[in-house]
Amino acid sequence: MSHGPSAPLSGGALTRSRILDAAAALMTNVGLAHTTTKQIAREAGCSEAALYKHFRSKEEIFVRVLHERVPQFSETLAELPERAGDERGPAEHLRDVTLAALRFYRRSFPIAASLFASPELLATHRRKLDELGAVGPQNAGQHLAAYLAAEQKLGRLAAAADPYAMANLLIGACFHRAFLDLFFAGEAPEGALRPADEEEFATETVRALLGGTGV
Structure with a gap:
């Protein structure tokens, strides 16, 4: 209602x-x-x-x-393990994750970049995350790997694939693409961003990831 x-x-x-x-x-x-x-x-x-x-x-x-002014990524991942085995399948879920990660990193990177210019500020930020009970960057890989492991147990991902390696590959690809988008600021030389469209990027990144596992 x-x-x-x-x-x-x-x-x-x-x-x-x-x-x-x-x-x-x-x-x-x-x-x-x-x-x-x-x-x-x-x-x-x-x-x-x-x-x-x-x-x-x-x-x-x-x-x-x-947590409140950047496109959310942690919520998407936290809910993901519960969706293992549903009708959508790994490819669709991973495509959602790819788009959420790309949009999160693209928006948050300019805000967070200066953390790494100050060891004291970075340490303060880590303490503040603990105080507030907020998720840290490691949670992305952990939640995604948990989902991939659950799908693996259901036989929907190749048994030989390493869930943590797959999670790292996907998140790393999104982080790198977000960095390039920000670096070129809409003025990327021809061929620098392939695929150029973010929807196609998500589709092809997931296709390459799952294809590499023999799924």
Whole structure:
């Protein structure tokens, strides 16, 4: 049953949403390391005191931006093992994963890249993930490998295939493609991106992965 459109945000929920929108824009354009809570508050149209009513630190805002303002990947993967054996089959599920991963990495890479320029900031981010109980980057491979292993037990993937190797190959391909998309920024030389279309990229990447396992 439809409940109609969601009610417009107001009050604290609206302020929180504006903070995340402002943070996502700043972190994309100037990088996490160069984004301050003062800048975020100014762009969001609120005070720093109001910002700290919703978030304890810039690192917490960053984690929330990844979870609420970036196309989701972790949810797609977390639900995947339960779908082993259903009517859609491995190829269709892996195609969904490929598109979700590509869109996630394309959006999150510019935001997260500056983490690696500061060992202290990266360490702080790892601690914040633990504090918030948020998933880390290793979860992608673990969830995907669990799904592949489940399909393997059902006889829908070749028994000799290594689920973790397959997961790493697929996620690595998506990460690399997202990097190239960002590097060329819509001005890639002819032939630099093959397949050029992301839907075709997903289809052909999965075809190559499954073909290599003898499925």
